[in-house]
Amino acid sequence: MKPTIPQKKPLLSATRIAEIRGRMDLRQKEWRKESYSFFCKGPPALANHDCREIESPSEKSTGSITGPEPKIEPSEPLWATFATANPVTTNGKKYPGIRACVAFHKVPCSFKMQTEGRGCLHCALSTVDRDVSFVDPKDQITAVAKAIENITAQLGRTPPILEVLPDGSFLNPEEVPPATREGIFRMVAANDDVVQISIESRPEHISAEKIIPLFHLLRPDQYIEIYVGLESIDPFVLHHVIEKGFTVAQFEQKIAEIAGTLPDEYKRRLVISVYHFFNPPYLTEKESIEAAIAMGRAVREYTRATNIHFSVKYEPAVISRGTFQWYLFERGEYTPPNYFSVAELIPIAYFEGFSDQIKFGQRDDIDDFQTVASIPSLENPQMLSAFDFMVYNAVQRFNADQDIWTFFADMQIAMECAPEFPAWEEAIYGSPGKSALSRMLAEYQGRGSTGDEYQGRIEFQKKVGRVLDRVEYGNPEIYRRLREQGREGAKAIPEILRSVFLDAGIRVLQTKKMTFFDTGKIHGAPALPDTHPDFSGATGEAVYQAEIIIGNEAGLPQSVWIKVPIHQI
Ligand code: SF4
Incomplete structure (x- = not known):
């Protein structure tokens, strides 16, 4: 019936x-x-914020550095x-x-x-x-x-x-x-x-x-x-x-x-x-x-x-x-x-x-x-918050666990330490502490000693955080290559990222396509001085964005997103 x-x-x-x-x-x-028609093969007629002008005409208009569009x-x-x-x-x-x-x-x-x-x-x-x-x-x-x-x-x-x-x-x-x-x-x-x-x-x-x-x-x-x-x-x-x-x-x-x-x-x-x-x-x-x-x-x-x-x-x-x-x-x-x-x-x-x-x-x-x-950084909104990867991981991992308490074990550090969390609550609910996340975190904390059973996963995420800190804000090798070799130098970024994770004892399962974009062009941010000619006209918001899939402490895939600015912030 x-x-x-x-x-x-x-x-x-x-x-x-x-x-x-x-x-x-x-x-x-x-x-x-x-707008760009689905049937149109050329780049969109609109002005846009990616750095298409620094790409050779044969390269994808997304700013991808993966080379000519494959057959x-x-x-x-x-x-x-x-x-x-x-x-x-x-x-x-x-x-x-x-x-x-x-x-x-x-x-x-x-x-x-x-x-x-x-x-x-x-x-x-x-x-x-x-x-x-x-x-x-x-x-x-x-x-x-x-x-x-x-x-x-x-x-x-x-x-x-x-x-x-x-x-x-x-x-x-x-x-x-x-x-x-x-x-x-x-x-x-x-x-x-x-x-x-x-x-x-x-x-x-x-x-x-x-x-x-x-x-x-x-x-x-x-x-x-x-x-x-x-x-x-x-x-x-x-x-x-x-x-x-x-x-x-x-x-x-x-x-x-x-x-x-x-x-x-x-x-x-x-x-x-x-x-x-x-x-x-x-x-x-x-x-x-x-x-x-x-x-x-x-x-x-x-x-x-x-x-x-x-x-x-x-x-x-x-x-x-x-x-x-x-x-x-x-x-x-x-x-x-x-x-x-x-x-x-x-x-x-x-x-x-x-x-x-x-x-x-x-x-x-x-x-x-x-x-x-994503969770944009409060300080540099073109970059990701240092806690973005933790929240993304907590949500993606909830898919597999469907367990509210392990979700909060994964979320706790980000909710307690990220300046972006109270700012988000204020923007959505008018003041910090009003979200369902906050209410549930209080319940999680009220359960008494919960940390030990989740220690392995928490420690692993801290380790990922340390690696990201090194590659996003402080990798002299990446900046040197971008400064000296421009787009050509950017091709080395995935391999550098991979080796930094491997050095920290984290298995890299897959590195995905990188994209380059520059949101500064939307609001007319000034062009960066002293960049490689490949990046001429690029603003201080230009970044390479990469996704890497690593194996977490339980051997499950974890997707990590990284933004690498083209100049040292
Ligand atoms: S693939 Fe087709 S049906 Fe699906 S979201 Fe796109 S346009 Fe809609």
Whole structure:
């Protein structure tokens, strides 16, 4: 029987919607007219803050130093990485929350194509494959196999969760041929280490008729997770700010249909995870927290109504080239959220009783990112707070642990020592001590002696902090190379970072693409004197940003983000 899902009240009042509309409509019109088109291969026509002028024309306009844009190799993964995830329990065994995330080349998202390249306004996916009209299923399957092999080699084991997440809809046969779907699912069934496969799809392409044959291909102990980009439970945000192309009501009708048709045996092995776009343009950060919690409540309600396990994956907004938030960011009208706001969702979800149904995306889950959600340093806002890595780690690790007390063991130092924490509380709640984080920290401290059981993880994070301090602010070798060799010298940064971590006895699992950007150009900061000619015109806010994945004290991957300024601060 089809379950009934009660209607929800909109989050934003009519007055607030009118106010947002007044500011938004004009900007969206401009963005449509002027902005970088998905179909345009050249750099955006907009003035922007990256240092494109210091790149040779053959290099990527993001300021990447990875060299000329590579040709598409259909049998190579589009990207492959690994990160934390919610743990999976099957056949009475609990598997650790580690996920391999891979994507293969495919035709672009059909929704993007139908909307003249615009797609959902916050999305910069599909760009690399914008000209692709066909990829042989054999190549797509090979790409996934290679990605699993590489990740297994880097990590020393195959993660129990495999996320196959090319953009768009895995369940749309016009985007992903049935032969590819089948080949990947057969590969997963044959892999004893994998207990869950995750895919994503827009709701219009999901049906019980498509899901059941996929279960037939898997072993009975394996789960399927389907991600859906619901993005916001608020109709105005979903329809007007994000322009998602489907409504909350349509999504709810779809899940009711699936729940009414799918046999119980498969419902038990299905997880539906909705993406939530955290901090969309025009919402205040406080409204964004409320909107995220409303999504968590909705997800809890969906689980009750359907007997299918739902979860929400919070995706903090990122500035990705070509998106609407990027357009606003370039004009100083938008900033990604502070990562304390992201962390705040965890104690609130705990108080509300749905903390086991939430998880958090990585900072680079979106292509072509520049500025990500972080904790900017109070002193030098273009740099990360010295405690940013701790908060990011605490949130990412919560994905795997889902344990409120270990989360606070990971958060305590940052909350007690970072000057950015009381400043954030004041900005969001009007005064320090008012956040759910503060309330929960008091409970954590009130539990008596808790430190000992967490000593290993706390000491490890202190060690990471010492390494970051050395590389971000005080590495003479990096500054010497940048001063003497310019961009060429920057190519050595990943290797220098790797060796500093290794010297501290920390295993480096992966070094990711570096990006170069200069937010000083947005507000006309003066150019730096005495820089290498490669950096002429760059301001004091120009930084190289890098992500490194290290192995933590428990052997789990930990993503660490670093900003290296081009001059000594
Ligand atoms: S968010 Fe998903 S559906 Fe929307 S344009 Fe991007 S890939 Fe397509």
